[in-house]
Amino acid sequence: MKTITKLWASAAICGAMLTGMAQADPHPTAELIIEGELHLATRAEPPEHLGGALPEIYSGWLFRTDETRELQMDDFDNPGILFTERGLDRWEMADGATEQSCADCHGDVESMAGVRAVMPKVNEDGELWALQNYINNCRTERMEADAWGWRSEPMKDMTSLISLQSRGMPVAVHMDGDHAPFWEQGREMYYTRFGQLELSCANCHEDNWGRMIRADHLSQGMSNGFPTYRLKNASIVPLHQRFLGCIRDTRGETFAEGSPEFIALELYVASRGLGLPIEGVSVRQ
Amino acid sequence: MTRRSLTAACTVSAVLWASAASAEIAPADVVWEDEIAIPASLSGAPGDPDAGRIALSSRSVGNCLSCHVNSDMPEHDFHGDVAPPLDGTGARWSEAELRGIVANAKRAFPGSMMPVFYNDNPADYIRPGNAYTGRAYDPETFSTLLSAQEIEDIVAYLVTLTEW
Known part of the structure; x- marks a missing residue:
């Protein structure tokens, strides 16, 4: 009984913490306008298949610092x-x-x-x-x-x-027909807790987006900005390189870049961003 | 000190060392109480709160600040907030419960994102790796995320966190 009471007390403390975390949310009002002309939506209604797992979908751009966001608004500044x-x-x-x-x-x-x-x-x-x-x-x-x-x-x-060439065009991946088994495979991977740390994509990007892992501001893991210029790497970073890094950081055995598994995951992750536009080449931290 | 007494001292310390080593509880042999608590020291020795403070904050050891805020460590920047703060853990939980949570938080909090720090069985994981190399695990070197003594030290530190 004592233990149960403590668990409830702990849950109440967690709840109190959650309400006080608005400072780490995605930027509430920033608008992504390239060269003062092309407006790219960074917020959209979530696709139906998410079943309410996300209240709204957000480009990773909204989770970055003012300086990083600005780099993407000017093609001369965007490396x-x-x-x-x-x-x-x-x-x-x-x-x-x-x-x-x-x-x-x-x-x-x-x-x-x-x-x-x-x-x-x-x-x-x-x-x-x-x-x-x-x-x-x-x-x-x-x-x-x-x-x-x-x-x-x-x-x-x-x-x-x-x-x-697709900048501003909405993500338009297929999920049904021939694509369905690959989409299902990717979905399964998204929720699999890999590695000795037992972390899934969803642990960070569905359950904890907006919060911080040390200095990393967790985004919803949307892929519409890829390939992205990542300041930390000082280079264009393909999506599979990020997948590989994430699974490696679970103390897991990764899949290879370009592997059928990662391409299936790429399809599923893209489908979570249905409604957001392709950003061409984005800039991230 | 004579040669004989030196030999005797060495023998005694070797015996002590051996008994301390044999008192360590392997992950599979841990005895749980109320499902979530571990009453006995995992290493067979008491924890050192000062060593625990360092182990908890060190990125290469506990790396607990990745997810937890700890107001007792203002000298460290960027405490994560995906998990509850550590403030007051020593007031809310007993030492045995803290040991259980650090060793395997998924018992107290099913489905928790917190890694299991005291399990050396690769069969319990999906695609376990060789540390952070991205390669498959090595059966020769696969081990717990924290040693028994590191857990004892961290628990000894956590029980001091009574302010919140």
């Missing part, structure tokens, strides 16, 4: 834009045995508008592919060039460039 510029050079550069460039088949890069918004997507063979898989397929099959590494500079450049 990720440099990657897109190098990407455009690569777009037009002939490569591989066929001596073809991306532009030779696809024309202007603007033809890629909307592509990032539906990634990852099931291919003709029924496999779930991320943008990186489609890029490498073009390189190895059509250009007869070497595949790019998931974390390589050219891959960062090209994914940044292609993402920029």
Whole structure:
């Protein structure tokens, strides 16, 4: 009995704490406007499939400092834009045995508008592919060039460039039909408590967003800003690099970047952000 | 001191050391009381609150401030707030309960986000890793997150936190 009473007392203290934590919430009024022109929504109604797990969905941008948020509002200040510029050079550069460039088949890069918004997507063979898989397929099959590494500079450049073409377009991943089993797999992973610390994605990003783990302000883990320029890494960071880091930090055995597991997780995480726009290349801490 | 008495002293201390070592309770042998409390010292020795203070705040040991605010440690920046504050834990919980919570908080708080600090069985985890390398665990080195003595030291410190 004594123990039960203490548990209740402890729960009451937790409840009192929760009400006093508004200081760590996402920024209440900031608006993301790029170059004073393009307004990107950073708050949206949660998708139905979340079943009320989140009251509203928020871009990770709202959880960052004033300085970091400002960097993303100006393309001259956004270091990720440099990657897109190098990407455009690569777009037009002939490569591989066929001596073809991306532009030779696809024309202007603007033809890629909307592509990032539906990634990852099931291919003709029924496999779930991320943008990186489609890029490498073009390189190895059509250009007869070497595949790019998931974390390589050219891959960062090209994914940044292609993402920029979808800037402002809503996340539009598919969850049903061919995509359903992959989505279910990703959902299962999201709630799995990995590693010796037994932490799931949901522990931090669904149950504790807005709170602090040491100096880290927990966001809702939305992926619509990826690939993101991460100040801590001083580079473009692909989503799978963050997945890998998170599972490693659970004292867990991670999955590989580009693995089927991470692509399934990418699909599910993207679907939690249905309603938010692709930010092109975002800036995070 | 003669050679003989030195030998005798060494023998005595070796015996003491051996008995202290054998008094350590392995994770699988922990005896629980009321499901959530551990009455006996895990190391067989008393805890040192000063060592516990350091172990609790050290990022490479307890790293408790990742999630808990502790007003007794203003010298450390950035206390996390995903878990209840440590203030007053010594007033709210007995030493045995604190030992149980540090060793396995999921008994007192089912589904808690708090890691289990005293379990060395990799089969209880999903994809356990080799520390923070991201690689698979090594059966030779997989161990508890905190040693028995580190838990004793941290518990000895926590019981001093009676102000809140």
